Amino acid sequence: MKKRPRVGLLICSDSHYLSKITRGAHAACLEMDADFIILNGGKIKENQELDHYQKSIVYQYANVMDLDFLLIPYSSICPENNDIAKAFLKSFEVPIIILNQPSPLYSSVSYNNFSGTKEAVDYMIENCGCLHLGMISGKKDSHGSIERVEAFKTSLKNHTLAIQDDDILYASDYTKNHNELIRDWLILHPYIDGIMCASDELALCLYQQVNAVTNKKIGRDIFICGFDDEPIAAHCIPLLSSCHTDPSYLGYMGAIEGLSTLKKDKHFHKTIDTFFIPRESVGYNAQTEDYLYRFLLDCKESHLPVDYVASGITNYVFDNRLVYHLPIKDNVNQLFTLLLTVHEDQLVDTSTKRDMSQIIEGIFTYDLLNYIDIERFLSATSFVLDCYHSHQKNVHLFYRKIYSKIITSYHMIISKRELHYHEEFTNLNKVNRESALVNKYNHIFDVLANNLQHFGVKNAKLYLYQEMIPYYHNKPFELPDKVYLKLKIENQQVIPCSQQAYYLHNIFNDIKPYQLISAIYSNDYQIGFFISDLSLDQSELIDYISSQIGSSLHFSAAVNKLKQFSTTDTLTGLLNRRGLIESAHRLLNSLNEKENAYFFLADIDRLKYINDNFGHKYGDEAIKVATHIINRIFKDNSVIGRIGGDEFVVIFKCAGTSFINHFKQTIEDVTLSENHHHHLPFKTTVSYGISVIDVNHSQLDLTQMINDADALMYERKKKKKMKNPITN
Template sequence: MNKKPTIAFLINQFYNTYNNIIWRNVVEITKKRKDLNLLFFMGKELLTPYRGDIHYNSIYSLINKNVIDCVIIGAPTGTFVENEVFTNFIKKFEPIPVVTFAFQAENYPAVLVNGKKGIIEAIDHLVNVHNVRNIAFIKGPEYSQEAHERFEAYLEGLKKHGIKFDENLVVPGNFAKDRGYNGAKEIILERKLLPEAIICANDEMALGALNFMIEQKIPVPDKIKIIGFDDIVEVKLCYPPISSISQPFKQQMEKVIEIALNLIEGKEVEKVTILDTKFIPRTSCGCFENDEESTKLEFYEKYDVQPLIKMSETLIDKLTENLDFYFENTIKSKDDDFINYCRYALNLLFLENVDTDSFKERVSNFIANKIEFYKNDETISKLGNEILNKFRVIVKDYEKRIAINTIFLERNQRITLELIGQELSTSFNLRELASNIKRHLDELGIKNFLLCLYEGKVKWDKRIDYKIPEKARIILDIRDGKEIKHKNNIIKTENLFPKDFLSGDNTQGAIIPLFFSKEQFGYFILYPLLPDNLIYETIQKYISNSIKGYKLITSEKSIKNKLIETAKKLKEANKQIEKLAILDELTGLYNRRGFMTIATHLIELARRRKRDFLLFYIDMDKLKYINDTFGHKEGDVAIKAVSNILKKTFRQTDILARFGGDEFVVLAVDCSIDELSAVEERLKNNLDSYNETSVKKYSLSFSYGVAPYDRDKFHSIYQLLEEADRNLYRAKHAKHKK
């Protein structure tokens, strides 16, 4: 081939651990290769029910044969659609070759895992080892092939052991943690059943089920045993550690990449590759976890961070040369010379940014060989085992400290991103936006960045298909930190980027759509990839907000001949821009930023003029229940209803705000503590009136705390909020007691 092939990998939902593991394995497998480019197309699940997410999927419509040589797509993208719909979506990429994983579509090579084997092994284990026969099951999404296979395996496992199937022990699920929680709740609290064990179709739901057991004080594994599927990192680190069915993620992704390259080269490939799963027993099913397991976890997988650079064998060789000296010294003096030396070596490797896996493996093998060598000397053999156990302890301690350090680094990066984002989201001029992006790229570790805006409107069929304009305009093109200027900055969207944009031995990049609500703007591409992949969506939102602000302004400037009218509309556009920054989109109330700005001014005014006011901190009750039971759309209806009750209760001069989620704040201006009872009565009457006339299957309620302004006690709005929050807590506690 004359050029390096470019593979498109469809990825979604980074806050889902399964997708995160897939991402990191693909990155790790392909980063050493010099024979391909890899582009992650960062969309969401097709027809996702989560509000606002669906328009990420416009990015899939940019995949075309001019740029992409093979497409890799996995089951998560089709979680919420029927197999036929998913298959038809995949067919749209033809004639580009396609590889699927965790899902089999007609005529496309697929890499699957034998989930049935792991589920049956788990049931065998429960029956044969723990004498458990009353086994419940929380299913996966309705349209998922893998979910169906796992449920069928459950039925087969029961039949194998002569256990009668009981439909009351099975509840629907969707691979999300909250569904595991609610599934366990449905079985135990609503159906009044307490099975001996629950098998969940994935680990996320198993974690949710465990949270429910902890909340209800049902001991695991004594009263009930829990088993998940996927063997993600969280199930190894929670307490108790959850038994799970392990998927060979790395092997699966290696095979997917291998098939993709073979298809590009025109080689024959296997129609279906099936890899085995394995049941891993842990404490949650009544088995003690192998202490060595967490030691053997790869650092980057365990703590969800990018791996360190590959080891410097020279430095590690030098450090391991001294092991024998310190080991023999410890045998003679019975002190901790050997362990202290290992601790020193680990710290040195960390400071040098060297991967410690090789050193840890060498030390473990060295100690094991010494124990074998001295096996006839009971004293030395015993000491050797003590040294091995101490080494495992310092390794765990080392990894914990590294994890804490990583958390601080990621937190600092997100703080930096927040500060950058505030600047980007108020750049309502494309030239200013491009300048600000360019200035901050280096702080985020981004060396190459391309920002393109569509020349025309994107058409959407209200389901899956987006018709992208034929052309896009390059707003910013950065290569190795330097801006590239184009005489003609218009490109065809079928080309995605200037032909030499992806350069270097190995390019791993991400392409992300830019949109605001239903309005599509364009896309940006960046590489190399960032260590914290949640940052991509944050950058996307900041840039999209800025472009929306720009469009609001430029749309008002289109009327050139009517100066007075234009001036009025420009003023109105500015107000709209200000509202974007200070108003809550759902309720129309002020958001946290708007409230804090106005309240800070009012509290200073009240202090000077000796005026009174009351601060109400209000918390909706049971919003989670409404979301979980009736859906997030109904949750939004409930939030709006509460905001309307507050508007009806308080005066136009009062400051009402939604702080986020289920929290509201009201600043009642010129209102003293003597008037509190009257306000509370209005609030109660308006709430009762709503519930009496509502046709909803739920009632609204909320708790609140009140803080009257005391100019001698409170000097800032933050202090007043803290006081109101404390009173809110007391109110909720009192309500809970009743």
């Protein structure tokens, strides 16, 4: 059977940018019938926070997954282009495709940052009349910053405009967390009349500071352009001009090219152009709706085919963005095709109304709502009515029903989302509360399964290492060969798990077409990893779920350790008096009708003689030998405790009394075997007695029973000492 192609993707946080890359790569894998595995980790840099380097362990699993290639959004995973980042890339034993940065060593898909930036700066000089331009860039040595700054300088040079070094402000990243830096720079550069920003977030930060420290009006006195064309750019005030990029196309092209090119063992280097979109922040006041209206009028006058017009409207609604395999774009196209064919002299029949209603319901769904701009959609619907049916009263009435259906469907999904967010918040509180009440459950994995079901996780597996492994920054971490499946959920049903160990390569041979994987850790300890099929829209939960699992397991281990200290004898590992009583109650409650419960009491012969003549170290060894003897005799259906220096109690259950017939011989054989094995300078033996426990007795008191046995044992020892004071 031919192996399905398998694509891996590294992501390091929940961000709009990485979500788009993930969506694009996933679409390509669906199109090419390939497995898609997302490894959710941390950033790789010199001064990593504990959270990041612990999360990053998951990246090592890429080498045992039999991947055809691995997609790495370089600027997000490796923010610094240094030796650490280079060593990280070299650590992979599978082909690598770098996203958003060209590389001479690996295949790559990257933006042409130069083209869009130069187009934007040219526009501000030529159309806005800017003579003193500045730029706010990201980190100075990042690939994107270098290209965008070079484009900025080239445009100024081509227009013979001077530039000073401090006219370019370098921020540490592309985020909007640079208010003070940008404010100080603005105050020192009052003459600047146009500013190119390396990201929309930097531009929005600049918006705030322009309003705070200057009297200039954006789009009239000072002109601003961003980069990335984030959704907020077309909704802020004034509308932010930007350079359009589509991160999903990076992921899509990376996966498509990898699946088609790497089979030939060839590297490839693809570049995606960026382009400038003028808006109000550079004085451009024409609305995009004007283009659509003129487009519709031209189409009507030229009698162009309905399918051509519907396709143009659809492209407007989606702003020329790729929507890949999703049905929403086809549904929008189909709806406008039907709307364009409605005529005055042909009343809309019931079948067509039903079809349109179903199409609208297919457009406004919970999962697809993110992909459509409701304002553009309503504008397009209105323009079709004005251009094609302005004098048709019957059609106007029909359109009113269409608008009503659209608004109703839209608000219904918004209401569902609000309810979902409320439920999610409630579930977070439940998870936090139940995670702190581990003792409420018989097992920590009951807690985790319950929590995952709160989040609606449909399929998941939790694999843990045999023990927690300490891991520290810049120290090597070797993945264990085997892990243990501790929790399994299939179709939201918890499946019982055995304690069987699994080899890593076998686990990943049996992986599903879409999986999201994250490391399970707590503080400085690696615990295991979590595999789920959380959807792309739910992927923001994975960090919380992983950290919650890690914290719960660490907390549970700490509780169990404390409990073990309070219920276990440190020398032998047997239960102490308290632990024995707690466990005995559980054992007795599990009795069935055919079983009897028994009380076994034993002490070590001549322990005082051993301590006096050989020392307490050998006395401890005698206690350990006695422990081995008793453990071998009572393997199952029993609880064993050490209740004094040389005293042991066993409460056990079995069907019938036939064991009594060979019990004495069993003890003698095991005692001989253990003494032969340990080679001590004396023989360790035990004296014992067995009695039946009347579990039906209403006044059954295990504590009193053990205390009474302890007293009887003490009296018997006194008698033995009187008979043989030397050896006892």
